[in-house]
Amino acid sequence: MKLDASLDFPGDGARAIESLGLDGAWASEIGHDPLLTLAGAARVSSSLTLGTSVLVAFGRSPMNTAMLANDVQVLSGGRLVLGLGSQVRAHIERRYAMPWSQPAARMREYVAALRAIWASWNDDRPLNVRGEFYRLTLMPPFFRPAPHSFGAPRVFVAAVGPAMTEVAGEVADGLLVHPFTTARYLDEVTRPALERGFARRERERGDFEVSLSALVGVGEGEEAARAVRDQVAFYASTPAYRGVLEVAGLAALGDELGRHAVRGRWEEMGRLVPDDFLEQVASVGRTASVADGLIARWGSRVDRLGVSDPGGDPAASWDVLAELVNRRGPATPARR
Numbered sequence: 001m002k003l004d005a006s007l008d009f010p011g012d013g014a015r016a017i018e019s020l021g022l023d024g025a026w027a028s029e030i031g032h033d034p035l036l037t038l039a040g041a042a043r044v045s046s047s048l049t050l051g052t053s054v055l056v057a058f059g060r061s062p063m064n065t066a067m068l069a070n071d072v073q074v075l076s077g078g079r080l081v082l083g084l085g086s087q088v089r090a091h092i093e094r095r096y097a098m099p100w101s102q103p104a105a106r107m108r109e110y111v112a113a114l115r116a117i118w119a120s121w122n123d124d125r126p127l128n129v130r131g132e133f134y135r136l137t138l139m140p141p142f143f144r145p146a147p148h149s150f151g152a153p154r155v156f157v158a159a160v161g162p163a164m165t166e167v168a169g170e171v172a173d174g175l176l177v178h179p180f181t182t183a184r185y186l187d188e189v190t191r192p193a194l195e196r197g198f199a200r201r202e203r204e205r206g207d208f209e210v211s212l213s214a215l216v217g218v219g220e221g222e223e224a225a226r227a228v229r230d231q232v233a234f235y236a237s238t239p240a241y242r243g244v245l246e247v248a249g250l251a252a253l254g255d256e257l258g259r260h261a262v263r264g265r266w267e268e269m270g271r272l273v274p275d276d277f278l279e280q281v282a283s284v285g286r287t288a289s290v291a292d293g294l295i296a297r298w299g300s301r302v303d304r305l306g307v308s309d310p311g312g313d314p315a316a317s318w319d320v321l322a323e324l325v326n327r328r329g330p331a332t333p334a335r336r
Helices: 010-020 034-044 062-075 089-095 103-122 162-171 183-201 221-236 239-247 251-262 266-272 275-281 287-298 314-327
Strands: 024-027 049-052 080-085 154-159 174-177 209-218 282-285 304-308
Touching: 010 024, 010 034, 010 314, 024 034, 024 304, 034 049, 034 062, 062 080, 062 103, 080 103, 080 174, 103 154, 103 162, 154 162, 162 174, 162 183, 174 183, 183 239, 209 221, 209 287, 209 314, 221 239, 221 251, 221 266, 221 275, 221 282, 239 251, 251 266, 275 282, 282 287, 287 304, 287 314, 304 314
Parallel strands: 024 049, 049 080, 080 154, 154 174, 174 209, 209 282, 209 304
Antiparallel strands: none
């Protein structure tokens, strides 16, 4: 379940999420630093997995991220999942004023750098990162956090395309699947890419967690679908997500939506999304039918399942999550 993007909400939100029987709370980098949000949630919860979905990796040096994540790991007693995303070039260069190049290779090195930093603190290893993108070789004792017993945070990587997905399978503890996906794309593109990543390190699928926050629209008729349709149109207009459309045979739709986005015709875009594609990428309808759709589509494909409701009705999301908790069983990993 997502934590509200405000500094007032983490305490009440974390308590409510935990009381509902959910297993995790996630914070996004929208208006606030997600690790700061989770630090507040860590103080008032005892069992929740606390994750970032996502923290923009390339907007920070690995040292900044490692130190903040280490603090939240200690505050939470070892419950942090550090979910990292690359963002897109325009945001990294123009919003964060940071360098951009070879995102998949850079993410691989970024995760390795984090692990090296944490090992230097907790295992007293020399810090010696000399990569193509990051060079970290100085760690005087005065600046080193005290060792702790909670271990390093788990690291998840967010990915859509096969290159970044392979990196996730190679170096991360889990994959954050983008909400703009379909069962077919997960089966034909995401899963094979993960397996190629696993093969590089001789890893097993059981050592890895796949997490998805699925798109939903709760309500009656087109009213329930409108916000989801608009969100799908926005994602579909983004070149980085075009592969999902290509697998569905809708590459031309992406080109058309991209032209609308360039011209600022946002209100027209949702109407261009075909009903059959909307059904592939989102679950829309009353609470029970949405839960049915989520379980049928994702129950055997992901390990951790949550909901993303572009309509912005928190009560509707809570109802769906409560329904998933009530139905949870051996084949229903509705755990987010």
